[in-house]
Amino acid sequence: MTRKAKKELKRIINDIGAKGYERGYYWKGYEVYEPVYKGLLYVGDPLVIFVKGDDAWLAPDDEGDEYIHYSILKIEEEKAASQG
Numbered sequence: 001m002t003r004k005a006k007k008e009l010k011r012i013i014n015d016i017g018a019k020g021y022e023r024g025y026y027w028k029g030y031e032v033y034e035p036v037y038k039g040l041l042y043v044g045d046p047l048v049i050f051v052k053g054d055d056a057w058l059a060p061d062d063e064g065d066e067y068i069h070y071s072i073l074k075i076e077e078e079k080a081a082s083q084g
Contacts, residue, residue, distance in 0.1 A: 001031060001051055008056035009033060012049055016058070024048060025074050027067050 001009070013021050018035035025032060030050040046064040050057055059067065 001056075002054045004054040005051045005056045008054075009049055009051060012056060012058055016047060018047075021049065024067070025071050027070055032067060 009021065013035060016035055017037070019038045020036045021033040022036055023031070024034050030052050033049040033051065033056075035047050035049070045061045046068045048059045048064050048067050050059050050063075
């Protein structure tokens, strides 16, 4: 991730009130980051942040939904692989 993208990622995290972020799975050519919250969290559309080159942006709702479904499948695949 470039410095410019990291700065933008941190700005987005601050704007949405998250305490930090975790790296998600690489998806459709994007680095993906998921906000981490502390305390009370209101549930709504999934929030994920895409990074490519110097740019970072909050995913639109439809792509955020699509990524969440993809990440659930990846987690299930990894769990199945580790169980043999």
